[in-house]
Amino acid sequence: MSIKDLSAEELRRFIQDHHENAYALIDVRQPGEYEQGHIPGARLLPLPELVQTMESLPAKKQLVFYCHSGGRSMAAASMAEEEGAGAGDLINLSGGILAWDGGITEDYPHVQLFNWQDAPSDMLLTAMNLEKGALNFYTQVHSRHQDASWVNVFADLAKAEMGHARTVYRLWRQMEADGDEFESVFDSLSGEVLEGGMPLDDALQKLKTIKGPLCLRLIEMALKIEYAAFDLYHTMADRVTSSDAQEAFITIAQAEKAHMHSLSKAIARCTA
Secondary structure (H helix, E strand, C coil), rough: EEEECCCCCHHHHHHHHHCCCCCEECCCCCCCHHHHCCCCCCCEEEHHHHCCCCHCCCCCCCCEEEECCCCHHHHHHHHHHHCCCCCEEEEEEEHHHHHHHCEEEEECCHHCCCCCCCCCHHHHHHHHHHHHHHHHHHHHHHHCCCCCCCHHHHHHHHHHHHHHHHHHHHHHHHHHCCCHHHHHHHCCCCCCEEECCCHHHHHHHHHHHCCCCCCHHHHHHHHHHHHHHHHHHHHHHHHCCHHHHHHHHHHHHHHHHHHHHHHHHCCCHCCC
Protein backbone atom coordinates (compact mmCIF):
# COMPACT_ATOMS: atom_id res chain seq x y z
CA MET A 1 0.00 0.00 0.00
CA SER A 2 1.26 3.48 -0.89
CA ILE A 3 -0.05 7.03 -1.23
CA LYS A 4 -0.64 8.47 -4.71
CA ASP A 5 -1.03 12.17 -5.42
CA LEU A 6 -3.54 12.78 -8.20
CA SER A 7 -4.14 16.06 -9.97
CA ALA A 8 -7.71 17.33 -10.33
CA GLU A 9 -7.86 16.04 -13.91
CA GLU A 10 -6.54 12.62 -12.87
CA LEU A 11 -9.05 12.41 -10.02
CA ARG A 12 -11.92 13.32 -12.38
CA ARG A 13 -10.88 10.46 -14.65
CA PHE A 14 -10.55 8.13 -11.65
CA ILE A 15 -14.08 8.94 -10.47
CA GLN A 16 -15.50 8.59 -13.97
CA ASP A 17 -13.78 5.24 -14.57
CA HIS A 18 -14.57 3.58 -11.22
CA HIS A 19 -17.87 2.22 -9.97
CA GLU A 20 -19.23 3.93 -6.87
CA ASN A 21 -18.78 0.69 -4.94
CA ALA A 22 -15.03 0.72 -5.59
CA TYR A 23 -13.92 3.84 -3.73
CA ALA A 24 -14.80 6.26 -0.93
CA LEU A 25 -14.24 9.99 -1.40
CA ILE A 26 -13.51 11.61 1.97
CA ASP A 27 -13.49 15.34 2.72
CA VAL A 28 -11.35 15.95 5.81
CA ARG A 29 -12.13 19.66 6.14
CA GLN A 30 -14.37 21.22 8.77
CA PRO A 31 -18.19 21.18 8.48
CA GLY A 32 -18.40 24.87 7.54
CA GLU A 33 -15.97 24.37 4.68
CA TYR A 34 -17.90 21.34 3.45
CA GLU A 35 -21.19 23.26 3.52
CA GLN A 36 -19.74 26.09 1.41
CA GLY A 37 -18.85 23.65 -1.35
CA HIS A 38 -17.68 20.05 -1.74
CA ILE A 39 -17.10 17.47 -4.45
CA PRO A 40 -20.37 15.59 -5.07
CA GLY A 41 -20.41 12.21 -3.36
CA ALA A 42 -17.83 13.18 -0.75
CA ARG A 43 -18.31 11.98 2.81
CA LEU A 44 -17.45 14.57 5.46
CA LEU A 45 -15.00 13.24 8.03
CA PRO A 46 -13.01 16.14 9.56
CA LEU A 47 -9.38 15.33 10.29
CA PRO A 48 -9.75 15.60 14.11
CA GLU A 49 -12.61 13.07 13.95
CA LEU A 50 -10.80 10.81 11.51
CA VAL A 51 -8.10 10.22 14.11
CA GLN A 52 -10.75 8.88 16.51
CA THR A 53 -12.84 6.93 13.98
CA MET A 54 -10.30 5.29 11.67
CA GLU A 55 -12.17 2.01 12.05
CA SER A 56 -15.20 3.56 10.33
CA LEU A 57 -13.37 3.78 7.00
CA PRO A 58 -14.62 1.14 4.54
CA ALA A 59 -12.15 -1.72 4.46
CA LYS A 60 -13.04 -2.95 0.97
CA LYS A 61 -12.91 0.38 -0.86
CA GLN A 62 -10.03 2.46 -2.18
CA LEU A 63 -9.80 5.63 -0.08
CA VAL A 64 -9.54 9.06 -1.69
CA PHE A 65 -8.84 12.07 0.56
CA TYR A 66 -9.02 15.79 -0.10
CA CYS A 67 -9.05 19.03 1.87
CA HIS A 68 -8.61 22.76 1.12
CA SER A 69 -5.12 22.70 -0.38
CA GLY A 70 -3.75 19.20 0.20
CA GLY A 71 -2.04 19.33 3.60
CA ARG A 72 -4.75 17.88 5.84
CA SER A 73 -5.65 15.21 3.29
CA MET A 74 -2.04 14.09 3.03
CA ALA A 75 -1.96 13.76 6.82
CA ALA A 76 -5.18 11.75 6.66
CA ALA A 77 -3.76 9.47 3.96
CA SER A 78 -0.59 8.97 5.97
CA MET A 79 -2.55 7.95 9.06
CA ALA A 80 -4.71 5.63 7.00
CA GLU A 81 -1.55 4.07 5.56
CA GLU A 82 -0.19 3.43 9.04
CA GLU A 83 -3.44 1.71 10.01
CA GLY A 84 -3.60 -0.33 6.80
CA ALA A 85 -7.02 1.17 6.08
CA GLY A 86 -8.92 0.71 2.85
CA ALA A 87 -8.12 -1.44 -0.15
CA GLY A 88 -5.27 -0.75 -2.52
CA ASP A 89 -3.29 2.46 -2.81
CA LEU A 90 -4.48 5.54 -0.95
CA ILE A 91 -5.16 8.66 -3.02
CA ASN A 92 -4.63 12.31 -2.13
CA LEU A 93 -6.00 15.15 -4.27
CA SER A 94 -2.96 17.32 -4.96
CA GLY A 95 -3.75 20.97 -4.31
CA GLY A 96 -7.05 20.12 -2.63
CA ILE A 97 -10.36 21.64 -3.59
CA LEU A 98 -8.51 24.82 -4.59
CA ALA A 99 -7.17 22.85 -7.55
CA TRP A 100 -10.43 21.04 -8.27
CA ASP A 101 -11.92 22.20 -11.57
CA GLY A 102 -14.84 19.82 -11.66
CA GLY A 103 -18.34 20.30 -10.27
CA ILE A 104 -19.05 21.06 -6.65
CA THR A 105 -22.26 21.21 -4.66
CA GLU A 106 -23.15 23.45 -1.74
CA ASP A 107 -24.89 22.75 1.55
CA TYR A 108 -25.39 19.30 3.03
CA PRO A 109 -27.23 16.58 1.10
CA HIS A 110 -30.97 16.92 1.75
CA VAL A 111 -31.34 13.57 3.50
CA GLN A 112 -34.41 14.95 5.30
CA LEU A 113 -36.30 14.26 2.07
CA PHE A 114 -36.31 10.65 3.27
CA ASN A 115 -38.14 9.32 6.30
CA TRP A 116 -35.64 7.20 8.22
CA GLN A 117 -38.47 5.20 9.75
CA ASP A 118 -39.59 4.04 6.30
CA ALA A 119 -38.89 0.60 4.91
CA PRO A 120 -36.21 0.52 2.15
CA SER A 121 -38.91 0.03 -0.49
CA ASP A 122 -40.66 3.23 0.66
CA MET A 123 -37.36 5.12 0.47
CA LEU A 124 -37.05 3.98 -3.13
CA LEU A 125 -40.53 5.34 -3.83
CA THR A 126 -39.28 8.68 -2.51
CA ALA A 127 -36.28 8.44 -4.85
CA MET A 128 -38.61 7.67 -7.76
CA ASN A 129 -40.70 10.72 -6.86
CA LEU A 130 -37.57 12.91 -6.92
CA GLU A 131 -36.68 11.56 -10.35
CA LYS A 132 -40.18 12.51 -11.49
CA GLY A 133 -39.62 16.03 -10.15
CA ALA A 134 -36.51 16.42 -12.31
CA LEU A 135 -38.36 14.96 -15.30
CA ASN A 136 -41.17 17.49 -14.79
CA PHE A 137 -38.64 20.32 -14.70
CA TYR A 138 -36.89 19.30 -17.92
CA THR A 139 -40.24 18.73 -19.62
CA GLN A 140 -41.32 22.25 -18.67
CA VAL A 141 -38.07 23.73 -20.01
CA HIS A 142 -38.60 21.87 -23.28
CA SER A 143 -42.21 23.05 -23.51
CA ARG A 144 -41.30 26.70 -22.91
CA HIS A 145 -38.51 26.85 -25.49
CA GLN A 146 -39.78 24.68 -28.32
CA ASP A 147 -38.44 27.01 -31.02
CA ALA A 148 -34.87 27.08 -29.70
CA SER A 149 -32.24 25.21 -31.71
CA TRP A 150 -30.94 23.53 -28.53
CA VAL A 151 -34.30 22.49 -27.06
CA ASN A 152 -33.76 18.77 -27.76
CA VAL A 153 -31.03 18.81 -25.10
CA PHE A 154 -33.81 19.04 -22.53
CA ALA A 155 -35.98 16.47 -24.25
CA ASP A 156 -33.03 14.11 -23.90
CA LEU A 157 -32.65 15.04 -20.22
CA ALA A 158 -36.31 14.26 -19.61
CA LYS A 159 -35.87 10.85 -21.29
CA ALA A 160 -32.83 10.18 -19.10
CA GLU A 161 -34.84 10.97 -15.95
CA MET A 162 -37.53 8.56 -17.08
CA GLY A 163 -34.80 5.96 -17.52
CA HIS A 164 -33.54 6.66 -14.00
CA ALA A 165 -37.08 6.33 -12.64
CA ARG A 166 -37.39 2.93 -14.32
CA THR A 167 -34.06 1.90 -12.76
CA VAL A 168 -35.37 2.87 -9.32
CA TYR A 169 -38.62 1.03 -10.06
CA ARG A 170 -36.74 -2.18 -10.86
CA LEU A 171 -34.90 -1.92 -7.54
CA TRP A 172 -38.19 -1.24 -5.77
CA ARG A 173 -39.86 -4.20 -7.48
CA GLN A 174 -37.13 -6.50 -6.15
CA MET A 175 -38.38 -5.57 -2.67
CA GLU A 176 -42.08 -5.39 -3.58
CA ALA A 177 -42.63 -8.40 -5.81
CA ASP A 178 -46.41 -7.88 -5.80
CA GLY A 179 -46.20 -4.16 -6.56
CA ASP A 180 -48.07 -2.44 -9.38
CA GLU A 181 -46.60 -1.95 -12.83
CA PHE A 182 -44.28 1.00 -13.44
CA GLU A 183 -46.82 3.23 -15.18
CA SER A 184 -49.31 2.94 -12.34
CA VAL A 185 -46.70 3.61 -9.65
CA PHE A 186 -45.11 6.50 -11.52
CA ASP A 187 -48.45 8.17 -12.31
CA SER A 188 -49.35 8.12 -8.60
CA LEU A 189 -46.30 10.22 -7.67
CA SER A 190 -46.52 14.01 -7.41
CA GLY A 191 -43.05 14.96 -8.65
CA GLU A 192 -43.22 18.27 -6.77
CA VAL A 193 -39.62 18.25 -5.51
CA LEU A 194 -36.40 17.89 -7.52
CA GLU A 195 -33.63 15.46 -6.61
CA GLY A 196 -31.50 18.13 -4.98
CA GLY A 197 -34.33 19.15 -2.64
CA MET A 198 -35.57 22.24 -4.53
CA PRO A 199 -39.36 22.44 -4.94
CA LEU A 200 -40.37 22.20 -8.59
CA ASP A 201 -42.27 25.50 -8.41
CA ASP A 202 -39.13 27.29 -7.15
CA ALA A 203 -37.05 25.83 -9.96
CA LEU A 204 -39.62 26.96 -12.54
CA GLN A 205 -39.63 30.46 -11.03
CA LYS A 206 -35.85 30.59 -11.46
CA LEU A 207 -36.35 30.14 -15.19
CA LYS A 208 -37.81 33.66 -15.30
CA THR A 209 -34.70 35.26 -13.81
CA ILE A 210 -31.99 33.65 -15.95
CA LYS A 211 -29.60 36.10 -17.58
CA GLY A 212 -26.93 35.49 -20.20
CA PRO A 213 -26.76 32.66 -22.76
CA LEU A 214 -29.99 30.82 -22.00
CA CYS A 215 -29.00 27.29 -23.03
CA LEU A 216 -25.70 27.44 -21.15
CA ARG A 217 -27.33 28.83 -18.00
CA LEU A 218 -30.02 26.13 -18.13
CA ILE A 219 -27.35 23.42 -18.48
CA GLU A 220 -25.51 24.90 -15.50
CA MET A 221 -28.76 24.81 -13.50
CA ALA A 222 -29.34 21.21 -14.56
CA LEU A 223 -25.80 20.29 -13.49
CA LYS A 224 -26.42 21.74 -10.04
CA ILE A 225 -29.58 19.64 -9.77
CA GLU A 226 -27.75 16.48 -10.85
CA TYR A 227 -24.69 17.11 -8.65
CA ALA A 228 -27.02 17.50 -5.67
CA ALA A 229 -28.88 14.31 -6.64
CA PHE A 230 -25.66 12.30 -6.90
CA ASP A 231 -24.51 13.73 -3.57
CA LEU A 232 -27.82 12.84 -1.93
CA TYR A 233 -27.96 9.24 -3.14
CA HIS A 234 -24.32 8.64 -2.27
CA THR A 235 -24.91 9.94 1.24
CA MET A 236 -28.02 7.80 1.58
CA ALA A 237 -25.96 4.74 0.64
CA ASP A 238 -23.56 5.59 3.48
CA ARG A 239 -26.30 6.11 6.05
CA VAL A 240 -28.90 3.40 5.51
CA THR A 241 -28.34 0.18 7.40
CA SER A 242 -30.07 -2.28 5.08
CA SER A 243 -27.60 -3.88 2.66
CA ASP A 244 -30.32 -3.99 -0.01
CA ALA A 245 -30.98 -0.29 0.41
CA GLN A 246 -27.25 0.49 0.35
CA GLU A 247 -26.82 -1.36 -2.92
CA ALA A 248 -29.91 0.31 -4.37
CA PHE A 249 -28.72 3.83 -3.55
CA ILE A 250 -25.24 3.11 -4.89
CA THR A 251 -26.85 1.91 -8.14
CA ILE A 252 -28.87 5.14 -8.37
CA ALA A 253 -25.75 7.23 -7.62
CA GLN A 254 -23.87 5.40 -10.37
CA ALA A 255 -26.66 6.25 -12.82
CA GLU A 256 -26.59 9.90 -11.72
CA LYS A 257 -22.84 10.03 -12.29
CA ALA A 258 -23.31 8.89 -15.88
CA HIS A 259 -26.01 11.54 -16.28
CA MET A 260 -23.67 14.26 -14.98
CA HIS A 261 -21.07 13.21 -17.54
CA SER A 262 -23.62 13.38 -20.35
CA LEU A 263 -24.78 16.79 -19.19
CA SER A 264 -21.23 18.12 -19.28
CA LYS A 265 -20.88 16.99 -22.87
CA ALA A 266 -24.25 18.55 -23.75
CA ILE A 267 -22.80 22.04 -23.20
CA ALA A 268 -21.27 21.81 -26.69
CA ARG A 269 -24.78 21.47 -28.14
CA CYS A 270 -25.69 24.93 -26.82
CA THR A 271 -23.46 26.53 -29.44
CA ALA A 272 -23.67 23.90 -32.18
